[in-house]
Amino acid sequence: MKQKLMYKFFISCILLLFSAELIAQNDSIVNDSIVYKQKYGLRLGGDLHKLVRSFIDDDFKGFEINADYRLTKDLYVAGELGTEEKKIETDYLKTTTSGSYFKAGVDYNVYDNWFGMENMIYGGLRVGLASFKQELNGYKIYSTDQYWEPFSSSDSIEFSGLSAFWAELIVGIKTELFNNLYICVNAQVKTLLSDDKPENFENIHIPGFNKTYDSSRIGVGFGYNISYLIPLYKKDK
Amino acid sequence: MKKTIALLIIFFALFNCERDDICSESTPTTPHLFIEFYNIIEPTEAESVVGLQIQSVDDDTRIYQEAASTSSVLIPLRTIDNDDDDENGIITKFKFHKEYEEDDDGNVIGGNEDIITITYYTEKVYVSRACGYKTIFENVSVTVEEDGEKWIQLLQFSDQPLTITNETEAHVQIFH
Numbered sequence: 001m002k003q004k005l006m007y008k009f010f011i012s013c014i015l016l017l018f019s020a021e022l023i024a025q026n027d028s029i030v031n032d033s034i035v036y037k038q039k040y041g042l043r044l045g046g047d048l049h050k051l052v053r054s055f056i057d058d059d060f061k062g063f064e065i066n067a068d069y070r071l072t073k074d075l076y077v078a079g080e081l082g083t084e085e086k087k088i089e090t091d092y093l094k095t096t097t098s099g100s101y102f103k104a105g106v107d108y109n110v111y112d113n114w115f116g117m118e119n120m121i122y123g124g125l126r127v128g129l130a131s132f133k134q135e136l137n138g139y140k141i142y143s144t145d146q147y148w149e150p151f152s153s154s155d156s157i158e159f160s161g162l163s164a165f166w167a168e169l170i171v172g173i174k175t176e177l178f179n180n181l182y183i184c185v186n187a188q189v190k191t192l193l194s195d196d197k198p199e200n201f202e203n204i205h206i207p208g209f210n211k212t213y214d215s216s217r218i219g220v221g222f223g224y225n226i227s228y229l230i231p232l233y234k235k236d237k
Numbered sequence: 238m239k240k241t242i243a244l245l246i247i248f249f250a251l252f253n254c255e256r257d258d259i260c261s262e263s264t265p266t267t268p269h270l271f272i273e274f275y276n277i278i279e280p281t282e283a284e285s286v287v288g289l290q291i292q293s294v295d296d297d298t299r300i301y302q303e304a305a306s307t308s309s310v311l312i313p314l315r316t317i318d319n320d321d322d323d324e325n326g327i328i329t330k331f332k333f334h335k336e337y338e339e340d341d342d343g344n345v346i347g348g349n350e351d352i353i354t355i356t357y358y359t360e361k362v363y364v365s366r367a368c369g370y371k372t373i374f375e376n377v378s379v380t381v382e383e384d385g386e387k388w389i390q391l392l393q394f395s396d397q398p399l400t401i402t403n404e405t406e407a408h409v410q411i412f413h
Contacts, residue, residue: 150317202365
């Protein structure tokens with residue numbers, strides 16, 4: 001054990017001396033050889049979670065594509081485009097929400113990448129816009145006693161041309177798996193800024209915003225994406 | 238890094254609490270017809286009915302039974318229109334039996350029975366995602382059938398035309 005340590009110590013000393021020598025001789029050239037030029041380009045991908053869920057969940061069909069473009073070393077402009085059809089059924093309500101959404105914003109990388117790596121731990125902001133329709137497929141009247149059979153309807157009523165607008169905070173991790181192929185996991189907190197409410201009904205679910213809540217305008221979401229970077233140029237900053 | 242993941246997990250756990258899925262008892266849903274009983278001779282005085290039993294005329298389903306005294310009662314109204322037309326609204330009839338007695342077989346005997354007819358139209362109103370829709374009743378008219386010995390002498394309504402949307406105030410005052 002001690003011998004190994006001694007060896008390591010001496011070798012480190014020698015290496016140090018050598019590098020010191022280099023610096024003394026060549027100030028100007030040495031910077032180029034040890035700085036890694038990072039890739040800049042357009043990254044395109046899709047949401048795997050939504051894709052898988054479309055197959056295994058009978059009540060959900062949807063997909064999302066995402067893209068981001070690097071502006072500076074840590075700043076990216078990003079966007080998502082998706083479409084969804086979600087069926088919700090309870091004892092008293094049966095509805096279908098279908099539509100598409102678009103989100104745009106920026107991501108900021110807070111992770112200091114090691115030499116040669118291009119991963120991200122980021123926080124970002126988005127604004128989202130959804131265009132959708134709600135279909136009330138049926139309902140049953142809620143009553144607090146069982147003397148009479150409650151009225152129920154199975155006529156479909158459609159509320160079309162609805163839109164909603166929200167702001168979103170997103171945090172996530174993006175790692176490069178293979179050359180230019182990235183996997184990303186992210187979580188979103190959303191706040192609903194405005195939504196068109198259908199008459200004598202409400203938006204239980206909004207594509208892109210997910211489930212709405214009675215008590216607040218907050219919503220949540222998460223994503224599991226796989227994307228590919230199309231490198232356009234390299235820059236060292 | 239670990240802190241971020243822990244925060245995210247807590248975050249999602251919090252947001253999975255589904256308080257919105259339960260229709261609480263305090264949320265007003267389909268209202269009942271609220272009836273209060275008053276004294277016909279002293280119209281401002283409340284007068285309880287002793288031994289009141291209320292049954293539906295169609296199938297004798299017992300809606301209410303109280304051997305002691307009753308000062309007010311909530312009656313459930315039918316929401317399905319059996320005639321399947323909106324033209325005449327929905328008609329529900331109830332037997333209001335005062336001072337009832339039961340014989341050995343459980344049949345109601347004695348006392349005085351009056352038949353009340355309630356006619357109305359329904360409107361469906363959205364409540365919430367947990368409760369769905371409720372029915373409110375419009376153009377409600379209540380009459381008592383003449384049988385020669387009515388114990389219900391007079392009916393008065395809180396509003397004319399009567400619309401029943403909640404149970405905060407009595408809709409009908411029965412004077413006897």
